[in-house]
Amino acid sequence: MTNFFKRWVVFVGLLVVWQVVTVYTDDPFFPPPSDIGEAAYKLWLSGPPDKLFLTDVVYDDVLDSLTRLLGGWAIAAVVGISIGIALGRSRTALEYTGPVLTFMRSIPPPALVPVFMLLFKIGSFMQLATIVFGILWPILLNTIDGARTVDATKVETSKVFRVPRVQWVLGVVLPSAAPKIFAGLRVSLSLSLVLMVVSELVGTDNGIGAQLLLAQREFDYANMWAGIVLLGVIGYVLNSLLLVAERRVLGWQPKQEHSKPAQLATV
Amino acid sequence: MTAMLEVAGLGHTYQAKDGAHRAIDGLTFTVGAGELVCVVGPSGCGKSTLLRTICGLIKPTEGGISLHGNEVHGVPDDLAVVFQDYSRSLFPWLTVQRNVEFPLRRSLGRSARRARAAEALALVGLDKAGGKHPWQLSGGMQQRVAIARALAYRPALLIMDEPFASVDAQTRFELEDLLLKVKRENNTTVLVVTHDIDESVYLGDRVLVLSSSPAAVVADLRVDLPVHRNQITTRESDAFVALRGEVARLLHVDRTAVGTPRKVDNEAAVAAKWAEAERAALLEAQAQERATN
Numbered sequence: 206m207t208n209f210f211k212r213w214v215v216f217v218g219l220l221v222v223w224q225v226v227t228v229y230t231d232d233p234f235f236p237p238p239s240d241i242g243e244a245a246y247k248l249w250l251s252g253p254p255d256k257l258f259l260t261d262v263v264y265d266d267v268l269d270s271l272t273r274l275l276g277g278w279a280i281a282a283v284v285g286i287s288i289g290i291a292l293g294r295s296r297t298a299l300e301y302t303g304p305v306l307t308f309m310r311s312i313p314p315p316a317l318v319p320v321f322m323l324l325f326k327i328g329s330f331m332q333l334a335t336i337v338f339g340i341l342w343p344i345l346l347n348t349i350d351g352a353r354t355v356d357a358t359k360v361e362t363s364k365v366f367r368v369p370r371v372q373w374v375l376g377v378v379l380p381s382a383a384p385k386i387f388a389g390l391r392v393s394l395s396l397s398l399v400l401m402v403v404s405e406l407v408g409t410d411n412g413i414g415a416q417l418l419l420a421q422r423e424f425d426y427a428n429m430w431a432g433i434v435l436l437g438v439i440g441y442v443l444n445s446l447l448l449v450a451e452r453r454v455l456g457w458q459p460k461q462e463h464s465k466p467a468q469l470a471t472v
Numbered sequence: 473m474t475a476m477l478e479v480a481g482l483g484h485t486y487q488a489k490d491g492a493h494r495a496i497d498g499l500t501f502t503v504g505a506g507e508l509v510c511v512v513g514p515s516g517c518g519k520s521t522l523l524r525t526i527c528g529l530i531k532p533t534e535g536g537i538s539l540h541g542n543e544v545h546g547v548p549d550d551l552a553v554v555f556q557d558y559s560r561s562l563f564p565w566l567t568v569q570r571n572v573e574f575p576l577r578r579s580l581g582r583s584a585r586r587a588r589a590a591e592a593l594a595l596v597g598l599d600k601a602g603g604k605h606p607w608q609l610s611g612g613m614q615q616r617v618a619i620a621r622a623l624a625y626r627p628a629l630l631i632m633d634e635p636f637a638s639v640d641a642q643t644r645f646e647l648e649d650l651l652l653k654v655k656r657e658n659n660t661t662v663l664v665v666t667h668d669i670d671e672s673v674y675l676g677d678r679v680l681v682l683s684s685s686p687a688a689v690v691a692d693l694r695v696d697l698p699v700h701r702n703q704i705t706t707r708e709s710d711a712f713v714a715l716r717g718e719v720a721r722l723l724h725v726d727r728t729a730v731g732t733p734r735k736v737d738n739e740a741a742v743a744a745k746w747a748e749a750e751r752a753a754l755l756e757a758q759a760q761e762r763a764t765n
Contacts, residue, residue, distance in 0.1 A: 358555055358557050358560035359560060361529060364529060365527050368574070368575065368577075368578070369577075369578050372577055383565075457564055457605055459564065
Protein backbone atom coordinates (compact mmCIF):
# COMPACT_ATOMS: atom_id res chain seq x y z
CA MET A 206 0.00 0.00 0.00
CA THR A 207 2.81 2.39 0.86
CA ASN A 208 4.41 1.46 -2.42
CA PHE A 209 1.22 2.24 -4.26
CA PHE A 210 1.00 5.53 -2.39
CA LYS A 211 4.58 6.44 -3.28
CA ARG A 212 3.99 5.67 -6.94
CA TRP A 213 0.96 7.90 -7.25
CA VAL A 214 1.43 10.73 -4.76
CA VAL A 215 3.28 13.00 -7.18
CA PHE A 216 0.75 12.31 -9.93
CA VAL A 217 -2.22 13.15 -7.69
CA GLY A 218 -0.39 16.16 -6.29
CA LEU A 219 0.16 17.58 -9.76
CA LEU A 220 -3.47 16.95 -10.61
CA VAL A 221 -4.57 18.96 -7.58
CA VAL A 222 -2.20 21.81 -8.43
CA TRP A 223 -3.48 21.79 -12.02
CA GLN A 224 -7.08 21.91 -10.77
CA VAL A 225 -6.38 24.85 -8.46
CA VAL A 226 -4.40 26.80 -11.07
CA THR A 227 -6.94 26.27 -13.88
CA VAL A 228 -9.93 27.15 -11.70
CA TYR A 229 -8.11 30.27 -10.54
CA THR A 230 -6.97 31.46 -13.99
CA ASP A 231 -10.20 30.41 -15.75
CA ASP A 232 -8.53 30.16 -19.18
CA PRO A 233 -10.87 28.66 -21.84
CA PHE A 234 -7.97 26.81 -23.48
CA PHE A 235 -7.08 25.10 -20.21
CA PRO A 236 -10.21 23.72 -18.56
CA PRO A 237 -9.79 22.27 -15.05
CA PRO A 238 -9.28 18.50 -14.73
CA SER A 239 -12.73 18.16 -13.19
CA ASP A 240 -14.29 19.54 -16.40
CA ILE A 241 -12.13 17.24 -18.49
CA GLY A 242 -13.22 14.29 -16.36
CA GLU A 243 -16.85 15.24 -16.82
CA ALA A 244 -16.39 15.57 -20.57
CA ALA A 245 -14.67 12.19 -20.68
CA TYR A 246 -17.54 10.62 -18.75
CA LYS A 247 -20.14 12.10 -21.11
CA LEU A 248 -18.12 11.13 -24.16
CA TRP A 249 -17.39 7.52 -23.32
CA LEU A 250 -18.97 6.22 -20.13
CA SER A 251 -22.56 7.45 -20.26
CA GLY A 252 -23.88 4.66 -22.44
CA PRO A 253 -26.80 2.32 -21.74
CA PRO A 254 -26.32 -0.66 -19.39
CA ASP A 255 -26.70 -3.21 -22.18
CA LYS A 256 -23.63 -1.73 -23.84
CA LEU A 257 -21.64 -1.94 -20.60
CA PHE A 258 -22.29 1.79 -20.05
CA LEU A 259 -20.02 2.62 -22.94
CA THR A 260 -21.15 5.11 -25.54
CA ASP A 261 -21.27 4.63 -29.31
CA VAL A 262 -18.17 6.79 -29.58
CA VAL A 263 -16.26 4.08 -27.74
CA TYR A 264 -17.49 1.38 -30.07
CA ASP A 265 -16.98 3.46 -33.22
CA ASP A 266 -13.89 5.56 -32.64
CA VAL A 267 -11.95 4.20 -29.68
CA LEU A 268 -12.33 0.58 -30.68
CA ASP A 269 -11.35 1.34 -34.28
CA SER A 270 -8.27 3.15 -33.08
CA LEU A 271 -7.32 0.32 -30.77
CA THR A 272 -7.83 -2.24 -33.51
CA ARG A 273 -5.52 -0.34 -35.84
CA LEU A 274 -2.95 0.14 -33.10
CA LEU A 275 -2.86 -3.46 -31.93
CA GLY A 276 -3.37 -4.91 -35.41
CA GLY A 277 -0.45 -2.91 -36.77
CA TRP A 278 1.68 -3.85 -33.80
CA ALA A 279 0.87 -7.55 -34.16
CA ILE A 280 1.64 -7.55 -37.90
CA ALA A 281 4.92 -5.70 -37.30
CA ALA A 282 5.81 -8.14 -34.52
CA VAL A 283 5.24 -11.23 -36.66
CA VAL A 284 7.05 -9.78 -39.68
CA GLY A 285 9.85 -8.20 -37.64
CA ILE A 286 10.60 -11.25 -35.52
CA SER A 287 10.56 -13.76 -38.36
CA ILE A 288 12.64 -11.68 -40.76
CA GLY A 289 14.87 -10.55 -37.90
CA ILE A 290 15.72 -14.11 -36.91
CA ALA A 291 16.45 -15.09 -40.49
CA LEU A 292 18.72 -12.07 -41.03
CA GLY A 293 20.33 -12.37 -37.62
CA ARG A 294 21.47 -15.91 -38.31
CA SER A 295 22.83 -15.17 -41.76
CA ARG A 296 25.96 -13.10 -41.87
CA THR A 297 25.83 -12.70 -45.62
CA ALA A 298 22.20 -11.59 -45.74
CA LEU A 299 22.88 -9.08 -43.00
CA GLU A 300 25.88 -7.66 -44.79
CA TYR A 301 23.75 -7.05 -47.87
CA THR A 302 20.72 -5.64 -46.10
CA GLY A 303 22.33 -3.81 -43.17
CA PRO A 304 22.69 -0.37 -44.80
CA VAL A 305 19.18 -0.55 -46.27
CA LEU A 306 17.68 -1.37 -42.88
CA THR A 307 19.60 1.38 -41.12
CA PHE A 308 18.49 3.87 -43.76
CA MET A 309 14.87 2.78 -43.63
CA ARG A 310 14.65 3.11 -39.91
CA SER A 311 16.21 6.56 -40.06
CA ILE A 312 13.22 7.91 -41.99
CA PRO A 313 10.82 9.58 -39.52
CA PRO A 314 7.67 7.43 -39.89
CA PRO A 315 5.16 10.34 -40.04
CA ALA A 316 6.98 11.61 -43.15
CA LEU A 317 5.62 8.61 -44.99
CA VAL A 318 1.97 9.40 -44.24
CA PRO A 319 1.59 11.46 -47.46
CA VAL A 320 3.15 8.64 -49.47
CA PHE A 321 0.79 6.06 -48.03
CA MET A 322 -2.12 8.44 -48.60
CA LEU A 323 -1.20 8.48 -52.28
CA LEU A 324 -0.67 4.74 -52.44
CA PHE A 325 -3.65 3.44 -50.50
CA LYS A 326 -6.13 6.34 -50.42
CA ILE A 327 -7.27 7.71 -47.10
CA GLY A 328 -8.63 5.04 -44.81
CA SER A 329 -7.88 2.16 -42.51
CA PHE A 330 -5.48 0.43 -44.85
CA MET A 331 -3.32 3.52 -45.20
CA GLN A 332 -3.31 3.94 -41.44
CA LEU A 333 -2.36 0.34 -40.89
CA ALA A 334 0.43 0.63 -43.45
CA THR A 335 1.76 3.75 -41.72
CA ILE A 336 1.79 2.02 -38.34
CA VAL A 337 3.35 -1.22 -39.58
CA PHE A 338 6.03 0.50 -41.62
CA GLY A 339 6.84 2.93 -38.85
CA ILE A 340 7.15 0.47 -35.98
CA LEU A 341 8.68 -2.48 -37.81
CA TRP A 342 12.27 -1.28 -37.46
CA PRO A 343 12.80 -1.36 -33.70
CA ILE A 344 11.41 -4.92 -33.60
CA LEU A 345 13.38 -6.01 -36.66
CA LEU A 346 16.70 -4.50 -35.58
CA ASN A 347 16.41 -5.74 -32.01
CA THR A 348 15.54 -9.24 -33.19
CA ILE A 349 18.51 -9.25 -35.56
CA ASP A 350 20.74 -8.11 -32.73
CA GLY A 351 19.40 -10.78 -30.39
CA ALA A 352 19.52 -13.60 -32.94
CA ARG A 353 23.00 -12.67 -34.04
CA THR A 354 24.49 -12.90 -30.58
CA VAL A 355 23.49 -16.44 -29.69
CA ASP A 356 26.25 -17.67 -27.44
CA ALA A 357 28.96 -19.61 -29.34
CA THR A 358 28.91 -22.45 -26.79
CA LYS A 359 25.14 -22.82 -27.26
CA VAL A 360 25.65 -22.93 -31.02
CA GLU A 361 28.22 -25.70 -30.63
CA THR A 362 26.13 -27.55 -28.05
CA SER A 363 23.18 -27.59 -30.44
CA LYS A 364 25.38 -28.76 -33.30
CA VAL A 365 27.03 -31.53 -31.36
CA PHE A 366 23.66 -32.87 -30.20
CA ARG A 367 22.37 -32.51 -33.76
CA VAL A 368 19.40 -30.45 -32.70
CA PRO A 369 16.99 -30.29 -35.67
CA ARG A 370 16.50 -26.97 -37.44
CA VAL A 371 13.04 -26.12 -36.14
CA GLN A 372 14.03 -26.94 -32.56
CA TRP A 373 17.18 -24.87 -33.01
CA VAL A 374 15.27 -21.80 -34.18
CA LEU A 375 12.38 -22.03 -31.73
CA GLY A 376 14.22 -23.59 -28.82
CA VAL A 377 17.58 -21.82 -28.89
CA VAL A 378 17.65 -18.75 -31.15
CA LEU A 379 14.24 -17.37 -30.20
CA PRO A 380 14.73 -17.63 -26.40
CA SER A 381 18.26 -16.24 -26.74
CA ALA A 382 16.90 -13.24 -28.62
CA ALA A 383 13.77 -12.85 -26.47
CA PRO A 384 15.08 -10.16 -24.09
CA LYS A 385 16.11 -8.00 -27.05
CA ILE A 386 12.89 -8.74 -28.90
CA PHE A 387 10.85 -7.54 -25.95
CA ALA A 388 12.88 -4.34 -25.78
CA GLY A 389 11.96 -3.77 -29.43
CA LEU A 390 8.32 -4.60 -28.83
CA ARG A 391 8.13 -2.02 -26.05
CA VAL A 392 9.59 0.75 -28.19
CA SER A 393 7.28 -0.22 -31.03
CA LEU A 394 4.19 -0.22 -28.88
CA SER A 395 4.62 3.40 -27.84
CA LEU A 396 5.58 4.32 -31.40
CA SER A 397 2.45 2.55 -32.57
CA LEU A 398 0.29 4.85 -30.44
CA VAL A 399 2.02 7.90 -31.88
CA LEU A 400 1.53 6.77 -35.45
CA MET A 401 -2.07 5.80 -34.83
CA VAL A 402 -2.81 9.37 -33.74
CA VAL A 403 -0.79 10.96 -36.53
CA SER A 404 -2.45 8.85 -39.20
CA GLU A 405 -5.89 9.68 -37.76
CA LEU A 406 -5.15 13.39 -37.63
CA VAL A 407 -4.64 13.49 -41.38
CA GLY A 408 -6.28 10.34 -42.54
CA THR A 409 -9.87 9.91 -41.47
CA ASP A 410 -12.95 11.19 -39.75
CA ASN A 411 -12.99 8.34 -37.30
CA GLY A 412 -10.70 7.33 -34.47
CA ILE A 413 -9.46 9.06 -31.34
CA GLY A 414 -7.11 11.33 -33.29
CA ALA A 415 -9.87 12.48 -35.63
CA GLN A 416 -12.21 13.14 -32.69
CA LEU A 417 -9.49 15.12 -30.99
CA LEU A 418 -8.99 17.32 -34.04
CA LEU A 419 -12.73 17.75 -34.43
CA ALA A 420 -13.10 18.86 -30.81
CA GLN A 421 -10.32 21.40 -31.27
CA ARG A 422 -11.94 22.82 -34.42
CA GLU A 423 -15.25 23.11 -32.61
CA PHE A 424 -13.64 24.94 -29.69
CA ASP A 425 -14.66 22.07 -27.42
CA TYR A 426 -11.47 22.17 -25.38
CA ALA A 427 -12.66 19.89 -22.58
CA ASN A 428 -13.31 17.13 -25.15
CA MET A 429 -9.94 17.77 -26.79
CA TRP A 430 -8.18 17.37 -23.47
CA ALA A 431 -10.24 14.30 -22.68
CA GLY A 432 -8.97 12.73 -25.90
CA ILE A 433 -5.39 13.48 -24.90
CA VAL A 434 -5.96 11.95 -21.47
CA LEU A 435 -7.49 8.87 -23.07
CA LEU A 436 -4.41 8.42 -25.27
CA GLY A 437 -2.24 8.65 -22.18
CA VAL A 438 -4.36 6.05 -20.40
CA ILE A 439 -4.24 3.70 -23.41
CA GLY A 440 -0.46 4.03 -23.63
CA TYR A 441 -0.06 3.42 -19.91
CA VAL A 442 -2.35 0.38 -19.83
CA LEU A 443 -0.85 -1.24 -22.92
CA ASN A 444 2.69 -0.75 -21.68
CA SER A 445 1.77 -2.23 -18.29
CA LEU A 446 0.17 -5.25 -19.95
CA LEU A 447 3.26 -5.78 -22.09
CA LEU A 448 5.49 -5.59 -19.00
CA VAL A 449 3.38 -8.26 -17.31
CA ALA A 450 3.67 -10.47 -20.40
CA GLU A 451 7.40 -9.83 -20.56
CA ARG A 452 7.92 -10.80 -16.92
CA ARG A 453 6.11 -14.04 -17.60
CA VAL A 454 7.93 -14.94 -20.78
CA LEU A 455 11.35 -13.88 -19.52
CA GLY A 456 10.80 -15.25 -16.02
CA TRP A 457 13.73 -17.61 -16.57
CA GLN A 458 16.20 -14.75 -16.48
CA PRO A 459 18.42 -14.85 -13.39
CA LYS A 460 17.81 -11.17 -12.73
CA GLN A 461 14.83 -9.21 -13.89
CA GLU A 462 16.80 -6.80 -15.93
CA HIS A 463 15.43 -5.31 -19.09
CA SER A 464 17.82 -5.13 -21.95
CA LYS A 465 18.11 -1.79 -23.58
CA PRO A 466 16.86 -1.22 -27.11
CA ALA A 467 19.50 -1.81 -29.73
CA GLN A 468 21.32 1.20 -31.08
CA LEU A 469 21.16 2.14 -34.73
CA ALA A 470 24.87 1.72 -35.13
CA THR A 471 24.89 -1.95 -34.15
CA VAL A 472 23.73 -3.11 -37.55
CA MET B 473 39.34 -54.33 -26.60
CA THR B 474 37.66 -53.02 -29.72
CA ALA B 475 38.47 -49.50 -30.76
CA MET B 476 35.60 -47.04 -30.34
CA LEU B 477 37.48 -44.04 -31.70
CA GLU B 478 40.28 -44.23 -34.22
CA VAL B 479 42.22 -41.15 -35.16
CA ALA B 480 44.66 -41.69 -38.01
CA GLY B 481 47.19 -39.17 -39.29
CA LEU B 482 44.96 -36.29 -38.26
CA GLY B 483 46.31 -32.87 -39.24
CA HIS B 484 44.78 -29.48 -39.48
CA THR B 485 46.04 -26.18 -40.83
CA TYR B 486 44.12 -22.96 -40.47
CA GLN B 487 44.38 -20.50 -43.29
CA ALA B 488 44.65 -17.04 -41.79
CA LYS B 489 45.25 -13.71 -43.48
CA ASP B 490 48.89 -13.59 -42.40
CA GLY B 491 49.76 -17.13 -43.41
CA ALA B 492 48.87 -20.62 -42.33
CA HIS B 493 48.73 -21.93 -38.76
CA ARG B 494 49.33 -25.59 -38.28
CA ALA B 495 47.25 -26.62 -35.26
CA ILE B 496 47.65 -30.37 -35.18
CA ASP B 497 50.14 -32.54 -36.93
CA GLY B 498 49.80 -36.23 -37.73
CA LEU B 499 47.87 -37.30 -34.65
CA THR B 500 47.30 -41.04 -34.46
CA PHE B 501 45.68 -42.83 -31.54
CA THR B 502 42.74 -45.02 -30.60
CA VAL B 503 40.31 -45.09 -27.72
CA GLY B 504 38.99 -48.53 -26.84
CA ALA B 505 35.35 -49.18 -25.97
CA GLY B 506 34.76 -48.46 -22.30
CA GLU B 507 38.09 -46.73 -21.94
CA LEU B 508 38.75 -43.31 -20.45
CA VAL B 509 41.57 -41.52 -22.22
CA CYS B 510 42.92 -38.17 -21.09
CA VAL B 511 44.60 -35.80 -23.48
CA VAL B 512 47.05 -33.37 -21.89
CA GLY B 513 49.04 -30.72 -23.61
CA PRO B 514 50.39 -27.24 -23.05
CA SER B 515 47.81 -24.49 -23.38
CA GLY B 516 47.25 -23.30 -26.93
CA CYS B 517 48.65 -26.52 -28.36
CA GLY B 518 45.62 -27.33 -30.47
CA LYS B 519 43.64 -29.47 -28.05
CA SER B 520 40.42 -27.72 -28.90
CA THR B 521 41.10 -28.13 -32.60
CA LEU B 522 41.50 -31.85 -32.02
CA LEU B 523 38.28 -31.89 -30.08
CA ARG B 524 36.35 -29.96 -32.71
CA THR B 525 37.54 -32.21 -35.50
CA ILE B 526 36.42 -35.31 -33.58
CA CYS B 527 33.05 -33.65 -32.97
CA GLY B 528 32.78 -32.95 -36.68
CA LEU B 529 32.58 -29.20 -36.11
CA ILE B 530 35.75 -28.67 -38.15
CA LYS B 531 36.77 -30.70 -41.19
CA PRO B 532 40.41 -31.70 -40.78
CA THR B 533 42.75 -30.90 -43.65
CA GLU B 534 44.47 -34.29 -43.38
CA GLY B 535 43.79 -37.73 -42.02
CA GLY B 536 40.61 -39.28 -40.80
CA ILE B 537 38.54 -40.18 -37.79
CA SER B 538 36.28 -43.15 -37.33
CA LEU B 539 33.80 -43.81 -34.59
CA HIS B 540 32.90 -47.49 -33.99
CA GLY B 541 34.26 -48.24 -37.44
CA ASN B 542 32.36 -45.57 -39.35
CA GLU B 543 34.31 -42.73 -40.85
CA VAL B 544 33.26 -39.38 -39.38
CA HIS B 545 31.91 -36.76 -41.79
CA GLY B 546 30.12 -33.97 -40.02
CA VAL B 547 28.77 -34.34 -36.52
CA PRO B 548 28.34 -38.03 -35.59
CA ASP B 549 24.96 -39.22 -34.45
CA ASP B 550 25.98 -40.66 -31.11
CA LEU B 551 28.52 -38.33 -29.65
CA ALA B 552 28.05 -36.06 -26.67
CA VAL B 553 30.18 -33.23 -25.37
CA VAL B 554 30.54 -31.65 -21.95
CA PHE B 555 31.97 -28.17 -22.38
CA GLN B 556 34.08 -26.36 -19.83
CA ASP B 557 31.69 -23.45 -19.57
CA TYR B 558 28.54 -24.99 -18.11
CA SER B 559 26.90 -21.60 -17.63
CA ARG B 560 26.99 -21.08 -21.38
CA SER B 561 26.33 -24.58 -22.62
CA LEU B 562 23.16 -25.06 -20.52
CA PHE B 563 20.02 -23.24 -21.61
CA PRO B 564 18.99 -20.81 -18.87
CA TRP B 565 15.37 -20.65 -20.08
CA LEU B 566 14.85 -24.38 -19.55
CA THR B 567 14.60 -26.21 -16.26
CA VAL B 568 17.28 -28.75 -15.39
CA GLN B 569 14.99 -31.60 -16.44
CA ARG B 570 14.21 -29.95 -19.78
CA ASN B 571 17.86 -29.17 -20.39
CA VAL B 572 18.63 -32.86 -20.09
CA GLU B 573 15.68 -33.73 -22.32
CA PHE B 574 16.53 -31.15 -24.97
CA PRO B 575 18.85 -33.28 -27.17
CA LEU B 576 16.51 -36.28 -26.85
CA ARG B 577 13.56 -34.56 -28.51
CA ARG B 578 14.53 -35.62 -31.99
CA SER B 579 14.70 -39.31 -31.17
CA LEU B 580 12.39 -40.06 -28.23
CA GLY B 581 8.76 -39.57 -27.28
CA ARG B 582 7.78 -37.50 -24.30
CA SER B 583 7.50 -40.17 -21.64
CA ALA B 584 10.64 -42.00 -22.75
CA ARG B 585 12.48 -38.68 -22.67
CA ARG B 586 11.29 -37.92 -19.18
CA ALA B 587 12.33 -41.32 -17.88
CA ARG B 588 15.74 -41.09 -19.54
CA ALA B 589 16.38 -37.62 -18.13
CA ALA B 590 15.25 -38.58 -14.62
CA GLU B 591 17.53 -41.59 -14.72
CA ALA B 592 20.52 -39.53 -15.81
CA LEU B 593 19.83 -36.88 -13.17
CA ALA B 594 19.65 -39.57 -10.48
CA LEU B 595 22.98 -40.91 -11.71
CA VAL B 596 24.67 -37.56 -11.07
CA GLY B 597 22.86 -37.07 -7.76
CA LEU B 598 20.46 -34.37 -8.93
CA ASP B 599 17.17 -36.26 -8.83
CA LYS B 600 15.57 -33.49 -6.78
CA ALA B 601 16.75 -30.53 -8.83
CA GLY B 602 14.87 -31.28 -12.06
CA GLY B 603 12.40 -28.43 -11.65
CA LYS B 604 15.01 -25.78 -10.98
CA HIS B 605 16.69 -23.52 -13.47
CA PRO B 606 20.44 -24.05 -13.98
CA TRP B 607 21.36 -20.64 -12.61
CA GLN B 608 19.74 -21.55 -9.31
CA LEU B 609 22.39 -24.22 -8.82
CA SER B 610 26.06 -23.98 -7.86
CA GLY B 611 28.73 -24.28 -10.54
CA GLY B 612 29.53 -27.87 -9.66
CA MET B 613 25.87 -28.83 -9.80
CA GLN B 614 25.46 -27.09 -13.16
CA GLN B 615 28.32 -29.14 -14.53
CA ARG B 616 26.55 -32.23 -13.18
CA VAL B 617 23.53 -31.21 -15.23
CA ALA B 618 25.72 -30.95 -18.32
CA ILE B 619 27.13 -34.41 -17.57
CA ALA B 620 23.61 -35.78 -17.07
CA ARG B 621 22.55 -34.27 -20.38
CA ALA B 622 25.45 -35.97 -22.13
CA LEU B 623 24.77 -39.32 -20.42
CA ALA B 624 21.04 -39.28 -21.14
CA TYR B 625 21.98 -39.03 -24.81
CA ARG B 626 23.72 -42.43 -24.43
CA PRO B 627 26.66 -41.54 -26.63
CA ALA B 628 29.11 -44.02 -28.11
CA LEU B 629 31.75 -41.51 -27.14
CA LEU B 630 31.61 -38.85 -24.43
CA ILE B 631 33.95 -35.96 -25.04
CA MET B 632 34.81 -33.61 -22.21
CA ASP B 633 36.57 -30.33 -22.85
CA GLU B 634 38.35 -29.20 -19.69
CA PRO B 635 35.20 -30.23 -17.84
CA PHE B 636 36.31 -29.36 -14.32
CA ALA B 637 38.48 -26.33 -14.98
CA SER B 638 35.82 -23.82 -13.91
CA VAL B 639 34.91 -25.30 -10.53
CA ASP B 640 36.69 -25.05 -7.19
CA ALA B 641 39.17 -27.73 -6.10
CA GLN B 642 36.81 -29.46 -3.70
CA THR B 643 34.06 -29.72 -6.30
CA ARG B 644 36.58 -30.88 -8.88
CA PHE B 645 37.46 -33.88 -6.72
CA GLU B 646 33.79 -34.72 -6.30
CA LEU B 647 33.12 -34.45 -10.02
CA GLU B 648 36.19 -36.51 -10.92
CA ASP B 649 34.96 -39.32 -8.67
CA LEU B 650 31.48 -38.95 -10.11
CA LEU B 651 32.87 -39.33 -13.62
CA LEU B 652 34.82 -42.44 -12.66
CA LYS B 653 31.73 -43.95 -11.03
CA VAL B 654 29.50 -43.21 -13.99
CA LYS B 655 32.07 -44.57 -16.42
CA ARG B 656 32.44 -47.80 -14.44
CA GLU B 657 28.70 -48.32 -14.11
CA ASN B 658 27.75 -47.48 -17.70
CA ASN B 659 30.92 -48.64 -19.41
CA THR B 660 31.02 -45.28 -21.21
CA THR B 661 33.86 -44.47 -23.54
CA VAL B 662 35.29 -41.11 -22.57
CA LEU B 663 37.85 -38.72 -24.01
CA VAL B 664 38.83 -35.97 -21.57
CA VAL B 665 40.85 -32.99 -22.70
CA THR B 666 42.62 -31.27 -19.82
CA HIS B 667 45.67 -29.24 -18.98
CA ASP B 668 45.78 -30.57 -15.44
CA ILE B 669 48.48 -33.28 -15.20
CA ASP B 670 47.23 -34.72 -11.88
CA GLU B 671 43.71 -34.89 -13.18
CA SER B 672 44.75 -36.71 -16.33
CA VAL B 673 46.55 -39.39 -14.33
CA TYR B 674 43.80 -39.68 -11.73
CA LEU B 675 41.00 -40.06 -14.28
CA GLY B 676 42.62 -41.89 -17.16
CA ASP B 677 43.07 -45.46 -18.18
CA ARG B 678 45.55 -43.91 -20.57
CA VAL B 679 47.13 -40.50 -20.88
CA LEU B 680 48.02 -39.02 -24.24
CA VAL B 681 50.65 -36.32 -23.95
CA LEU B 682 50.64 -33.76 -26.74
CA SER B 683 53.44 -31.45 -27.80
CA SER B 684 53.02 -27.72 -28.05
CA SER B 685 51.68 -26.45 -31.35
CA PRO B 686 51.37 -28.04 -33.79
CA ALA B 687 50.08 -30.79 -31.53
CA ALA B 688 51.56 -34.24 -32.03
CA VAL B 689 51.42 -37.26 -29.73
CA VAL B 690 54.56 -37.27 -27.58
CA ALA B 691 53.63 -40.27 -25.45
CA ASP B 692 50.76 -42.68 -24.93
CA LEU B 693 50.97 -43.82 -21.31
CA ARG B 694 49.01 -46.63 -19.73
CA VAL B 695 47.85 -45.72 -16.22
CA ASP B 696 48.37 -48.74 -14.01
CA LEU B 697 46.27 -47.64 -11.09
CA PRO B 698 43.44 -49.65 -9.52
CA VAL B 699 39.98 -49.26 -11.07
CA HIS B 700 38.62 -47.87 -7.83
CA ARG B 701 40.54 -44.73 -7.09
CA ASN B 702 40.59 -42.50 -4.07
CA GLN B 703 41.39 -38.80 -4.03
CA ILE B 704 43.76 -39.22 -1.06
CA THR B 705 45.28 -42.67 -1.21
CA THR B 706 45.58 -42.87 -4.99
CA ARG B 707 47.18 -39.48 -5.22
CA GLU B 708 49.83 -40.39 -2.65
CA SER B 709 50.60 -43.81 -4.11
CA ASP B 710 54.05 -44.32 -5.69
CA ALA B 711 52.54 -45.31 -9.03
CA PHE B 712 50.54 -42.07 -9.18
CA VAL B 713 53.47 -39.88 -8.21
CA ALA B 714 55.76 -41.61 -10.69
CA LEU B 715 53.25 -41.23 -13.50
CA ARG B 716 52.47 -37.62 -12.88
CA GLY B 717 56.20 -36.95 -12.80
CA GLU B 718 56.59 -38.67 -16.11
CA VAL B 719 53.78 -36.70 -17.72
CA ALA B 720 55.13 -33.45 -16.32
CA ARG B 721 58.59 -34.26 -17.61
CA LEU B 722 57.24 -35.11 -21.06
CA LEU B 723 55.42 -31.78 -21.21
CA HIS B 724 58.49 -29.97 -19.98
CA VAL B 725 60.96 -31.77 -22.30
CA ASP B 726 58.85 -30.87 -25.24
CA ARG B 727 59.04 -27.25 -24.26
CA THR B 728 62.82 -27.15 -24.01
CA ALA B 729 63.33 -29.33 -27.07
CA VAL B 730 61.76 -26.68 -29.30
CA GLY B 731 64.78 -24.50 -28.69
CA THR B 732 65.35 -21.56 -26.44
CA PRO B 733 62.64 -21.13 -23.83
CA ARG B 734 60.04 -18.82 -25.24
CA LYS B 735 58.84 -15.78 -23.40
CA VAL B 736 55.50 -16.09 -21.73
CA ASP B 737 54.00 -13.13 -23.52
CA ASN B 738 55.11 -14.58 -26.83
CA GLU B 739 53.32 -17.81 -25.99
CA ALA B 740 50.24 -15.91 -25.02
CA ALA B 741 50.37 -14.05 -28.31
CA VAL B 742 50.68 -17.30 -30.22
CA ALA B 743 47.78 -18.79 -28.29
CA ALA B 744 45.68 -15.70 -28.99
CA LYS B 745 46.50 -15.89 -32.67
CA TRP B 746 45.41 -19.49 -32.67
CA ALA B 747 42.20 -18.77 -30.94
CA GLU B 748 41.48 -16.09 -33.51
CA ALA B 749 42.30 -18.36 -36.43
CA GLU B 750 40.06 -21.01 -34.93
CA ARG B 751 37.19 -18.60 -34.53
CA ALA B 752 37.57 -17.44 -38.11
CA ALA B 753 37.59 -21.01 -39.33
CA LEU B 754 34.50 -21.80 -37.30
CA LEU B 755 32.63 -18.81 -38.66
CA GLU B 756 33.63 -19.78 -42.16
CA ALA B 757 32.47 -23.33 -41.57
CA GLN B 758 29.15 -22.01 -40.30
CA ALA B 759 28.78 -19.75 -43.32
CA GLN B 760 29.53 -22.64 -45.64
CA GLU B 761 27.05 -24.84 -43.88
CA ARG B 762 24.38 -22.18 -44.18
CA ALA B 763 25.18 -21.76 -47.85
CA THR B 764 24.71 -25.46 -48.47
CA ASN B 765 21.43 -25.63 -46.56
